[in-house]
Amino acid sequence: MISIVGIGPNRENISVKAIETIKNAEVVIAYKGYIKPIQDLLEGKEVIKKGMGDEVRRAELAINKSLQGKKVALVSSGDPGIFGMGNVLFQLIGKHEGFLVEVVPGITAATFAASLLGAPLHDFSVISLSDILTPLSEIKRKVEHACKGDFVIVIYNPLSKTRKKPFKEAYNILVKYKKLSTPVGIVRSTDESSEVEITSLKNLIDKEINMSTTLIVGNSMTYVKEGYMITPRGYTVPSEIHPLAVDFYEKFLKGEITVGANRECEYYPCHQHPQNCTFCYCPFYPCGDGSTGGKWITGKNVWSCEDCFWIHDNKTVKCILPKLSKILKETDDLIKRKKELLKLRRECIHNTYTK
Numbered sequence: 001m002i003s004i005v006g007i008g009p010n011r012e013n014i015s016v017k018a019i020e021t022i023k024n025a026e027v028v029i030a031y032k033g034y035i036k037p038i039q040d041l042l043e044g045k046e047v048i049k050k051g052m053g054d055e056v057r058r059a060e061l062a063i064n065k066s067l068q069g070k071k072v073a074l075v076s077s078g079d080p081g082i083f084g085m086g087n088v089l090f091q092l093i094g095k096h097e098g099f100l101v102e103v104v105p106g107i108t109a110a111t112f113a114a115s116l117l118g119a120p121l122h123d124f125s126v127i128s129l130s131d132i133l134t135p136l137s138e139i140k141r142k143v144e145h146a147c148k149g150d151f152v153i154v155i156y157n158p159l160s161k162t163r164k165k166p167f168k169e170a171y172n173i174l175v176k177y178k179k180l181s182t183p184v185g186i187v188r189s190t191d192e193s194s195e196v197e198i199t200s201l202k203n204l205i206d207k208e209i210n211m212s213t214t215l216i217v218g219n220s221m222t223y224v225k226e227g228y229m230i231t232p233r234g235y236t237v238p239s240e241i242h243p244l245a246v247d248f249y250e251k252f253l254k255g256e257i258t259v260g261a262n263r264e265c266e267y268y269p270c271h272q273h274p275q276n277c278t279f280c281y282c283p284f285y286p287c288g289d290g291s292t293g294g295k296w297i298t299g300k301n302v303w304s305c306e307d308c309f310w311i312h313d314n315k316t317v318k319c320i321l322p323k324l325s326k327i328l329k330e331t332d333d334l335i336k337r338k339k340e341l342l343k344l345r346r347e348c349i350h351n352t353y354t355k
């Protein structure tokens with residue numbers, strides 16, 4: 001029996017099952033850098049340490065030891081199935097019959113980094129920029145399609161001392177499709193500690209990045225609040241409709257509102273720069289997500305739209321207006337059909353925020 005054991009990012013985050021599996025093994029095989037966090041579990045065991053790049057050799061050794069009847073733990077950092085030892089072992093296992101393999105999952109760098117940054121992951125892709133086994137053309141294609149799909153992109157192995165081209169090429173693709181203001185989380189980890197930084201796509205190029213850095217590049221809805229990086233899922237916040245909004249949408253349904261800038265309004269421009277006033281009362285209020293600039297007024301249970309200029313942008317209005325009429329048949333729909341409205345909001349953010 002071979003157990004491929006993911007030991008996560010560090011000893012603090014190793015699973016109980018991983019610890020038990022290593023304790024129960026007779027032979028432990030690992031890259032030498034992975035031994036330190038599990039050193040206390042190795043007493044009385046045969047321990048085989050190998051160097052970086054020896055993955056095939058480690059998998060073969062695990063198979064040979066297992067054929068000798070030993071219980072083997074083949075150790076992988078992070079999760080064995082995500083750029084870990086799972087892949088290479090399953091590639092070789094077909095040479096033999098009747099092998100029993102157990103995969104013990106671990107916390108991969110993507111979710112570990114996300115936990116330190118807040119809640120940045122929602123429909124995300126994980127891409128390694130290492131071109132040791134993968135052609136650069138394939139890496140570039142994947143980055144490009146992840147951008148086109150507006151995925152949050154987690155980048156492993158971004159940059160080494162000798163391998164700089166994949167990062168440069170990937171960066172050029174990211175800035176082609178994403179706004180320069182897109183938040184990027186940087187997590188630099190060692191066995192002992194992790195350092196977290198949130199920057200923008202624009203400033204990422206000047207940051208200190210190496211092979212053990214994990215990058216999380218946001219999508220069109222990702223925002224930063226109070227030092228956390230957040231990509232909202234779009235949950236509906238309970239709300240009532242303000243009487244003035246009811247009046248506004250009664251006029252909207254009769255086609256009596258002003259489309260475009262309302263320069264006759266005594267408050268124009270209430271956001272202090274030229275604006276499209278079509279949605280003087282936002283149909284999504286309160287959206288409860290900060291991706292367009294809104295925020296909770298702390299302690300008051302009030303959602304403030306003061307800094308949301310998106311709803312007053314011509315492109316936004318052009319996207320929302322024709323579709324809103326299909327959802328909104330009566331003012332009560334502002335509450336009853338809120339989920340559909342929030343999906344329309346997401347659709348229009350995507351259409352207006354991505355290049």
Ligand code: SF4
Pocket residue numbers: 282283284285286287288289292293294295304305308310311345
């Ligand atoms: S104005 Fe902006 S922040 Fe306010 S509810 Fe509408 S979309 Fe959200």
